[in-house]
Amino acid sequence: MTSVGPHRELATPVPMSPLVSSMRAAVAALAAAGVASPRSDAEELAAYVTGEPRRRLAPTATMTPADLERFAELVARRVARVPLQHLVGTVGFRYLTLAVGPGVFIPRPETETVVGWALDAVRTAGWTRPICVDLCTGSGAIALALAQELPGARVHAVERDPGALAWAARNIAAQGFTDADGRVILHHADVGIEPAGCGLGDGREPVATVATVARELAGLFGRVDLVVSNPPYLWDDERDLVEPEVGKHDPPAALWAGPDGLAGVRAVAQVAGGLLRDGGQLVIEHSDRHGLAAPALLHALDCWDDVRDHPDLAGRARFVSASRRPRTGPETGR
Ligand SMILES: C[S@@+](CC[C@H](N)C(=O)[O-])C[C@H]1O[C@@H](n2cnc3c(N)ncnc32)[C@H](O)[C@@H]1O
Incomplete structure (x- = not known):
């Protein structure tokens, strides 16, 4: 372990939530909005938020609450048919x-x-x-x-x-x-x-x-x-x-x-x-x-x-x- 000096504070663990249920809800919402490739778009947005390549998003993947909130925001904008490419830039x-x-x-x-x-x-x-x-x-x-x-x-x-x-x-x-x-x-x-x-x-x-x-x-x-x-x-x-x-x-x-x-x-x-x-x-x-x-x-x-x-x-x-x-x-x- 690397030394961080005498005043090191113990980091509070961030609770992680499973991505799978948010992903399922996102795919359903995108499909209902008429998005042509709902699963692929949901995975792209999750990958963008987590910084993980899409192919490495495991079914057991988790997200921090902040990431989940960001993911939900982006899915809502995609449901409003903002192009995926505008969301990820x-x-x-x-x-x-x-x-x-x-x-x-x-x-x-x-x-x-x-x-x-x-x-x-x-x-x-x-x-x-x-x-x-x-x-x-x-x-x-x-x-x-x-x-x-x-x-x-x-x-x-x-x-x-x-x-x-x-x-x-x-x-x-x-x-x-x-x-x-x-x-x-x-x-x-x-x-x-x-x-x-x-x-x-x-x-x-x-x-x-x-x-x-x-x-x-x-x-x-x-x-x-x-x-x-x-x-x-x-x-x-x-x-x-x-x-x-x-x-x-x-x-x-x-x-x-x-x-x-x-x-x-x-x-x-x-x-x-x-x-x-x-x-x-x-x-x-x-x-x-x-x-x-x-x-x-x-x-x-x-x-x-x-x-x-x-x-x-x-x-x-x-x-x-x-x-x-x-x-x-x-x-x-x-
Ligand atoms: C279909 S987009 C293609 C953009 C890019 N070549 C591509 O394939 O992604 C057409 C482009 O032509 C530009 N454009 C439209 N009228 C133009 C004109 N009179 N002179 C020059 N560019 C024009 C538009 O602003 C737009 O960026």
Whole structure:
């Protein structure tokens, strides 16, 4: 035993309560509230409160009264459909743990598949020092995954919303990327999603967006190897269909993309057509309702070759890829 000096006081033992009954009540309350994965969420919250990894929470686990109270508070907020990730403050994305909370879109597992495809494309092409752009970066998830998994890459992350931008800056710093190393460069800029595509969803008028990305990324036009984007892509008619975690907690500008859900895809495809060098790769995530419309949109823009749509792990149409057709004349693409 280590010595703690002459005035050591004997610690009063804290009474411990079995977790099992609180857990059972939590799972029942979460299920009744319509939470899709009640057991998993209850275990995540218990793990968060105790600081134990979820896999090590034994059926016989106990909690202090303070922890039990904290657990009950968090379960009540989850019952009110606050996203789990907001309660624990983080989300896993590929090999990253990212900070998230109110004001930023929570990265989704399907976007990991999009990034996986983009990484494969870069590796297959043999690009060892690619210039990459993540349009609509939100938390910085795509940009940071590219930078982490492509050690030679330089990644530009673009976001319009100041709130999301602050989360991206925080995540970039937390991963150890700095202005000095220039590996991940954050840009406050607008890709020019049409007004109908960025309604606030709360009765206020849509925000008119003015594309500033051409000015902000001027030096990159025609030089970029890879553009990846997960833009807003929900249809206006889905407003009453989304889960409360989405409709009430993801920022509206991250979700809504006009009557056909394509305002974001359209803007990104146009900006990417200017940014990419000939033969550069574009990957855009879209709604599972866009399996035909997103490729058709790229074909109509007339600057893309090898347009292909791809399913996610659940087999739903999820993202479109294309290669920048070689420019033939004095076209700038802006
Ligand atoms: C669906 S979220 C995706 C965030 C992140 N890429 C991810 O996958 O988790 C879309 C993001 O686009 C941003 N956004 C919306 N309109 C924009 C615009 N006109 N210019 C730039 N970013 C925009 C939103 O603020 C939001 O962060």
